[in-house]
Amino acid sequence: MSDAERSIDDAPDGSTDEFEPIQVFPEAEEMDLRPGADNCYKCSTCDTNCPVAAVDDEFPGPKFQGPEQWRLKRQDDRDVDESVMKCSNCMRCDSACPSSVPLSQMHNTARGEYVDERMSKRSREYLRNRMLANYRRLAPLASTFPRTANAVMGLSITRWIGEKLLGVTSEREFPEFATETFREWWETRGGNAASKKRAREARAKRGGDADDAEKRIAYFHGCYANYNTPEVAKALVRVYEHFGYEVLVPDQRCSGTPMFANGMLDDARRAAETNVAELAAAIEDGADVVASCSSCSMSIRQEYPELFDFADTETVAETTWDAVEYLRVHEDLEAELAGTSVDDEFDSFAYHAPCHSRNQGLNGQTIEVMSAIDGVDVHDVGDSCSGISGTYGWKAENYETSMKIGEEMFEHMADADAEAGLTECPTCSMQMEHGTGYEITHTLEVLEAALVETGTDE
Template sequence: MSDAERPTDDSGDEFEPIEVFPEAGETDLRPGADDCYKCSTCDTECPVAEVDDEFPGPKFQGPEQWRLKRQDDHDIDESVMKCSNCMRCDSACPSDVPLSQMHNTARAEYVEENMSKLSREYWRNRMLANYRRLAPLGAMFPRTANFVTGLSATQWLGEKLFGIAGEREFPEFATETFREWWTARGGAQVENPDKRIAYFHGCYSNYNTPEVAKALVRVYEHFGYEIMVPDQDCSGTPMFANGMLEDARRAAETNVRELAAAIEDGADIVASCSSCSMSLRQEYPELFDFEDTEAVAENTWDAVEYLRVHEDLEAELEGTSVGEEFDDFAYHAPCHARNQGLDGQTVELLAAIDGVEAHDVGDSCSGISGTYGWKEENYETSMEIGAEMFDHMDEADAEAGLTECPTCSMQMEHGTGYEITHTLEVLAAALVGDGTGTNATGARAE
């Protein structure tokens, strides 16, 4: 008999049942807490607990804190803010406990109820989480923004005023965003009612690395896909990580609505950032219940994985080359890609291309985890977590880095000085050349 069924008081006439199920509308985390059999496998996967003495690990943050919270006199422990949301505990748990879902809800509750809305930390986190709101300003005046953010005075101010790690260099804004480029070229160059994708480019490849987004367009048009670029907001990843669940909810509502409409038009969703696809696939259904949330999750793919399943990508890459453009890479699989079963994909596919190889640098976390490593108080932890990856990058037989996550990419560059490329850029180079003189109508460049 479970606790939920056992009568607790049979002496009095009035039976008062214990409240074990949450109010309607709340996420029911009890089954997850009950599934934990305390093997602590999650704790051995946690990159933060390994280097930070003050972090009690995912088992505490998830099922144990949830149980403590059943008592009215317990607040969420502030250490939940030290969780980097790498989500490695999710794929560690042999018992399917939804650890990151528990962390996300606990973090949101902590921020809502225990963090001062007037504190520097709150506003710093809010700003980092809402990068999507600030980026358009930078993108409007990219040269000025890059100049200002590149100033050491700005970095000093960032640290003193906002608690942003002064060691970090702000990412550069592109002089032309992906969406500006897309509009200028007249949108989709291929029409195909049978092969249609909606591209969730996310913030970073729009404002900072449009070359990644353009590579995706070249690769997909090469395979004859009609590409839709629906309106979209931030995926929510940085908001989850900062406990800004209401901000995330607003963004998710827009995304689910727009992407569900694209699905209605016959498209599947693809994302080039592994955290964006993770968010749409896993965090949305775990945290929100908009109409079509599930449909969007089920029809969202990693951009490379999609081609692998829907085209014979490997055969297509066989015998192609990238010439002088790229050499061997030290490849890091982002945690959020590992959680989607994408860990071996890049290494496998690049093996088919002549003249370039991806050397896997192991399964350690890069340590930056989105906004986490940007915070002054986390910088040291972030670099200590990253140390293993930096060592392995140094040991790998390559002078450049490769990954699919924008912030892992920043960390890889920061720790090694290597130039970092996105896998789609390599695929574009192999399949359609470097983009100069490319036939953008979908004809094969053979």
């Protein structure tokens, strides 16, 4: 069974008592907090678990950014401290807090107020952050001419200009765009009708009746799997069809994770409204929502109900799953994998559990699942943060901090008996590759190699 508890708001002691939400900032009428903001008793557990505070002496830590700042705001008219923009939104403070203080929600709310009221909309920082937060607006253009975009973005002069003009670090190589997006592949393959047919065939092949009760999931692929790593999205489709699931691919926008991290809450609200409406329609049609990116599932499951109150937000949050988690709960995944094997390219990995996966209680599942495949050795490199935290490590002023945070992970990867990496987060994958030179694989790709016959799908 899954390590995750389905109610992500449950208190550490297992209680599920409901509380009335409270407001962090009176002027933010639409942003109510999860229960427990007054429960902080200054134990500083959140600060000791904060990867930014561990390497940046100037960052005051999540306790100040959350309950301390909130208390000041209640007492008199004080501005949000600018240091809130140094928070990486890793959300480790949420899972570390023994009192269920809604720290990341407080940080998200504070960042939104800071950007709205204190950041100049003509500043380089705002323009850079807006661009990074709205990656999905730029990606379609680049994916229209992927080879040209990759060539231009790969030039050192392009990276130099990006740092000088926008403050995007020149130390990192831009991720390449796929020559065919996942959604293009999906439509060419036949879309939902083709998936429904394959699911029926798989049910029949597995000894059941093709007309058995249909199993259906709605796939939230996110931006990166669509434009940059469609092989991950294809792997999800094929693995789920192998188990007899019909896959739906609803219209969708960015999950909002980079928008939350950059204080662009209006952008996040617009994206969330579209996503909730589309996913709610799929749920009404009998589907459960499944995401291949740990940050996407975290955003929909936790941040949406914390910050937004439009119709069906709670329903969508409660019906959203991580892709591997869902199979472990609804199928006997380990038994299915017993006796399977993969090619040598997948024989040994250094595995990093993303912070947003840990916050959902899923940090141990990949090790358990991979151990069922013959010949696959997966080495857990510990609970350290990768340091990149989405857009955080792409900002020039945060690059060195990002790499300092990632040092422990890099060292553990180097010490592991492996020369390839494994993770479920696309930006953690970037950091792992950047810091070690290893090729990084998604867990779903290994499952595909173990379960799906080659040559059975175009």
